[in-house]
Amino acid sequence: MARNKLEFPLDSEAYEIICKIGVGVSASVYKAICIPMNSTVVAIKAIDLDQSRADFDSLRRESKTMSLLSHPNILNAYCSFTVDRCLWVVMPFMSCGSLHSIVSTSFPDGLPENCISVFLKETLNAISYLHDQGHLHRDIKAGNILVDSDGSVKLADFGVSASIYEPVTSSSGTTSSSLRLTDIAGTPYWMAPEVVHSHTGYGFKADIWSFGITALELAHGRPPLSHLPPLKSLLMKITKRFHFSDYEISTSGCGKKGNKKFSKAFREMVGLCLEQDPAKRPSAEKLLKHPFFKNCKGVDFVVKNVLQGLSNTEQMFIETQILMKRDDDEDEEEEEEIVKNRRISGWNFREEDLQLSPVFPTESETSGSSPREEASQDKPDGNSVVLTGSELGLGLSTRNEEAKEQEDEVVGFDRNLMLEKLKLLKKSLEHQRARVSVIIEALSGEKEEKSREEELLEIVEKLKIELEAEKMKTLSAEKESVLG
Template identity: 55%
Template sequence: MANEEEANLQYPLDSNSYRILDEIGSGVSAIVYKAECLPVNSTLVAIKAIDLDQSRADFDNVRREAKTMSLLSHPNILRAHCSFTVDRRLWVVMPFMSAGSLQSIITSSFPDGLSEPCIAIVLKETLNALSYLHDQGHLHRDIKAGNILIDSNGSVKLADFGVSASIFESNSSHFWSCSSSMMLTDVAGTPYWMAPEVIHSHTGYSFKADIWSFGITALELAHGRPPLSHLPPSKSLIMKITKRFRFSDYEKNKKEKHKKFSKSFMDMVKLCLDQDPSKRPTAEKLLKHSFFKSCRSSEFLVRNVLNGLPSVEARFKESKLRRLASMNKSSETEEDDDEGCSVGQNIKQRRISGWNFNEDGFELDPVFPTETEGEDSVVKQVRFGGESIIKDREDEAGRDSGESNLSSPAGVVGETQVSGDTSEGHGGGGYVDSEVMIGSLMVLKRSLDDQRQQVMDLIGLLHGEEGGGGGEVSREEQLVQVIERMKMESENEKRRNFELEMEMEFLKIQISGASSGEPSSSGGAD
């Protein structure tokens, strides 16, 4: 239980004082445990163990985030009890929020979303936290249901400030979000929830980006998933970045039944999802919206949401299995799509210029502009620069290792080629940091080279076998093994590919974010 009085208790700064009970979350460079703190009456805590050697983050960032965390004090913000290092890991000890994140609650028990009164309570509490944060000059940068936690008494707390990132995280689509948060880059976020101006990055990041994410979170709570989440995360992000949207995907989505929502709820979400950041209301102003009038108590959440919920540990285990299953599945569908692309006949492709909030469907709808629309040009430049580089590399690498290993970039490039948009491909890349991009691509190339080497070795091995005249059966077995291995390698490659792409995008965002500067009040805090 996270009682307020606990804040004053001294939690010990050595790992021996804690007994780890179970794993309740994991990411690329961090694991979250449920544990008990032995000297403090065996109080339950959540410990986020972050591998510092994996993050090449410089310590100034780690320090800043840790400091931000420990100086925040608000009933709706999850505050760390303490943090200390255990060999190469940073342990962040936090109150254990026994009901876990809303994302995991929805996934396990409310696949079609929560009821409106419950949504109102959760959102109101979250807004309280957001209003406090913004007042202190901090941005959250990663508002989503996965970062909103509930305790057994129904209290709602916002978590995840870099160091304490994504506590209780268990969504398959976020397997990389942990690593990106761990890098503690200046801009973080998860694609589905990211505001357009954050993705495009040329207008910089402000408090209003958090409001956008808040609006997306409202949709997430209402529908059980964020908009566009029927697409794999790689595609969703690339699509949102490139503003390319496949019409067929959209149609698929439209057919789904949708629930009825109140006028005031839809109005509130609509305000948050205004394309123009300056028109979105502040957190403080949103709190006064009619949707939050006559909001019920946390007791209501306990009765209507928490009752009969599986434990956080059980949900984590379940989601782990689901994640494995969905990873396989999503890679298959992605391959199918790519094949479809290369055949390239029936696929309608449209470029969209933004997202309009569709009040009737209560979803985000893409906007399809005419080709010559002026405001799209900036975006085009971003995309062309990126793609032309990827394309060059891909052509080269594709010869060596085969298309299927490069599913994400090949997918994008493939689409470009099929669409026959020949005006593309000679962009100046004005918004792309070519140095960063080339660095990342060199890494990619090297790993492809390694892989090629391995394939060559295997071929050599097989030739050798042939010369030696090995038995028919064992050859077959070996081939199966080889195929298995290559399959795994290609899976790994795909994942790395995607991670690299993410990293590139974040670096780009970071670079332009860095030049636009931080809000003045937080700048003086250090």
């Protein structure tokens, strides 16, 4: 069966750009028409190759993954080609934009449940296909679920997707055929706990977790942990885009905000996705059979109830641009990068009111504290430490059932396993510490103490330079001896 894909021209001359509909770190998305194809409307993602730091190999893999996938709920590229320094990826134009933009512009308090089920089911079809193909998406969120005016729903953005069948050749040279991955990727608020701090790697179930978070995002209008009051310091701005909502801050679930009712089936479905233990989460295929999706309406339903009357993608882009301008003109990119490095050790899902609260790592080190403070916290005094949150001055619940359970585990648990976990956690903390230091430095001009890791890295760098210089010397010495 040959694919009867329409052959889109591999030449920029054949396209006419209409307007810009999105911007990213090193890419822009345009609405355009393809002139020789009856002026079909398309979306073109133009990636600046000179700017993009991403190594070329990952770009190649993303592009290849996309062009080899074939499913109605997956956003395929029609074609891709380079135009001077840019890579143009020509894709179907999804006129309603992402679920994230739909929710944030038109449904700030969340979508009605009977619409959520439609979007989630379509998304789940895509996830099921991807998993069957051996791919992990690794960045499932409303912002990556695109909708067209006819109600078609497509999962997009394979920037961080990974295939278990494609061994990463660069690292260590061992070919792992095991169904697990170990590098960290994704957007933190949708990231499964085992992605954040597991030594055993993670599998398909991490996508299921993110799917559950996406369900919450659609239900409440934002992902959990995302409603911060307006804050003054730069540090606080770090989390600005993921406002903590008041219901999540309250320790004792004073459920006044829970004026929205969700069905038992929905709550249960989300609960399954958000199981701490990945093994207990259902597979995408199994999840599709959950009662929540049984009497799911068709896409026509969302066309009538959600999509009609929406402002179009161009309009939404302009609106968000204005919104963004209203926020301070600080560096968005940097902010996002920092946000991506926040770690949360666990989550506590309360099924009754469909809410998820964070559990911060029980670790003896805060990211910005002085060594002496760290030492004093080394005592197992039972105070779990709020990661970076403490600096943010957020009165977050620092202790709850989940944390207690974790501590209990330390006692009667596999020491090595725990040790490994803690080491990883420590690494992630150090990473954050470095980030925070950068900000502190930038703000105050003070230079933070360098961490041990950084010092070592510098030494390694220096040694490398010496080695290289030595090599050059030997090389020229050799040449001399050969040439006379």
